[in-house]
Amino acid sequence: MNMKQTFLYSALHRDARARRRLILTELLHALAVLGACGAASLAIDQVFLGKGSLSTTAPVLLVLFVMLGALHFIGLWQSRLQQSLSGAVRKDVREKLHARLLSKEGQTDQRFTRELLPLALESTDALDAWYTRVLPVVLGIAITMPCLLLAAFLVDPMTGLLMLVTVPIAPFLLYLIGRVTREASEAQWRAMNRFSAGLAEILRALPTLKLFARERAERQRVRGLSEDFAGAALRVLQLSFVSAFALELITTLAIAIIAVSIGLRLLYGQLTFSAAFFVLLLTPEFYQPLRLSGTAFHSGMIAHTAEASLLKASSVTQTSLSPSATRGAISVRDLSFRYPGSPLPLLSGIQFTVPKGGLTVLAGPSGCGKTTLLRLLAGLLLPESGQIARAAACSYVPQEPHLYNATLFENITLFQQDCSEQAVRQALKALCLSEWAEALPQGPATPLGEGGQSLSQGQRKRLGLARALVQDRPLILLDEPTAALDEATAATIREVLLSLKASGRHTLFVISHDERLQAAADTVLDLDALQADEAAAHKGGERP
Numbered sequence: 001m002n003m004k005q006t007f008l009y010s011a012l013h014r015d016a017r018a019r020r021r022l023i024l025t026e027l028l029h030a031l032a033v034l035g036a037c038g039a040a041s042l043a044i045d046q047v048f049l050g051k052g053s054l055s056t057t058a059p060v061l062l063v064l065f066v067m068l069g070a071l072h073f074i075g076l077w078q079s080r081l082q083q084s085l086s087g088a089v090r091k092d093v094r095e096k097l098h099a100r101l102l103s104k105e106g107q108t109d110q111r112f113t114r115e116l117l118p119l120a121l122e123s124t125d126a127l128d129a130w131y132t133r134v135l136p137v138v139l140g141i142a143i144t145m146p147c148l149l150l151a152a153f154l155v156d157p158m159t160g161l162l163m164l165v166t167v168p169i170a171p172f173l174l175y176l177i178g179r180v181t182r183e184a185s186e187a188q189w190r191a192m193n194r195f196s197a198g199l200a201e202i203l204r205a206l207p208t209l210k211l212f213a214r215e216r217a218e219r220q221r222v223r224g225l226s227e228d229f230a231g232a233a234l235r236v237l238q239l240s241f242v243s244a245f246a247l248e249l250i251t252t253l254a255i256a257i258i259a260v261s262i263g264l265r266l267l268y269g270q271l272t273f274s275a276a277f278f279v280l281l282l283t284p285e286f287y288q289p290l291r292l293s294g295t296a297f298h299s300g301m302i303a304h305t306a307e308a309s310l311l312k313a314s315s316v317t318q319t320s321l322s323p324s325a326t327r328g329a330i331s332v333r334d335l336s337f338r339y340p341g342s343p344l345p346l347l348s349g350i351q352f353t354v355p356k357g358g359l360t361v362l363a364g365p366s367g368c369g370k371t372t373l374l375r376l377l378a379g380l381l382l383p384e385s386g387q388i389a390r391a392a393a394c395s396y397v398p399q400e401p402h403l404y405n406a407t408l409f410e411n412i413t414l415f416q417q418d419c420s421e422q423a424v425r426q427a428l429k430a431l432c433l434s435e436w437a438e439a440l441p442q443g444p445a446t447p448l449g450e451g452g453q454s455l456s457q458g459q460r461k462r463l464g465l466a467r468a469l470v471q472d473r474p475l476i477l478l479d480e481p482t483a484a485l486d487e488a489t490a491a492t493i494r495e496v497l498l499s500l501k502a503s504g505r506h507t508l509f510v511i512s513h514d515e516r517l518q519a520a521a522d523t524v525l526d527l528d529a530l531q532a533d534e535a536a537a538h539k540g541g542e543r544p
């Protein structure tokens, strides 16, 4: 893995202050370890060999307690620094994912939206391992180990030499383990993504599966996915345990060799007790970063795999729809659009102008791209080429308006604080929803529940239109407002649309196959004709 491409490297590279603080705390940690080992060896030497009294040993004991306290506080300081770095990076990644979700690619790339949840949750949280597990080990190896090695060389060169000789074994071992682990951790992420995406898909399709009595068969699929994920996760855990065990064994053996060498030299009087005890205490501290490097390495691998998928997913092309000057309410020039992965453009060379005021109906066969065109006009998708100019702000009413787990009032105002209750009541009245709303347990303040499940299709559609009435914007885009409704509800909606048209304050652009609505329209555009014949498109299918 190339460390320079990791989030950890770029975060440290950007933030010089955090870098300095991390280095300073690690240096203080190394000094505190040396101080604590020195004070402990001196205190034991004074008490057991020098037969020192409490008053002569007290200053050394005091230093020992101060050093132990300092080690504790430095540890807390370090973990605060790591947490704040990790929090900032994860926030940044989630913001990038959010920006990508709102971008053209994010809106149209279904694979990205399917993977968004595991990316924003598990993958982003996996980055934490860089800061809380890998960083302490890297700092320990880069700062604490050389400091302790230098002290060991100064006090007992033989121990220093033994430390120096045994240190390279661990990185070599890590290299061997790393080659096996990369594949396993990548397989784990693939299995996790498959599991999350599969589960989300099944949850979405649950009512259909239940309807067709297919839920039992799907159980088998969920079981298979979860077994795959569990198997991949277990393989990574196995490797992690084996490598941690191997490193633990090697460092324990190295400590044992050094301890035996110290013991023998102490026996033959080649070393003083305080020097021998000092290096003996120092040795496990010296190997501590190497001991932790096994688990840190695995956490780093998992973070690295998560990071690769995040880097791929969060690269954003910033594009936006800028309102341009137009004489009509909407003016479309040479518009082309294609969904990612599609070989042919869905819309190409589209041109038309929607005059201000009045009602324009867009018709065309199913699947020719009417909804796509409306989403382009609303700015929810961005064109591949061409221009869309909108004279004013618009309200967009989709075929299936989304209802939030909030009150009826909030669902109509879309959480806009300064919206008057009067406007909401008027909109409900216009759409013949007043009686129904008042009959609810708490009137318009009644929560609708998640997705507004208890509402009929006609009520949902009318709530979508109520939003547009309350927003009162000059341009209203509607997708099939009267489709699949009973005649009475369709008539109510038609009436509201016609009264908006009659007010002269609104431009209505409506996708509809409703013959009565088409008959009442000022203009009827046929999307197929707009596509097939650009010259005809110029005329916009305008009726005399």
Ligand SMILES: Nc1ncnc2c1ncn2[C@@H]1O[C@H](COP(=O)(O)OP(=O)(O)OP(=O)(O)O)[C@@H](O)[C@H]1O
Pocket: 107, 108, 109, 110, 339, 340, 346, 364, 365, 366, 367, 368, 369, 370, 371, 372, 373
């Ligand atoms: N997010 C998407 N990614 C890829 N293809 C899509 C996406 N949304 C729609 N399509 C495809 O684009 C084509 C046009 O879809 P669109 O919903 O715009 O048609 P439509 O004319 O509104 O159809 P209908 O009248 O049946 O609602 C369809 O073939 C559809 O499968």
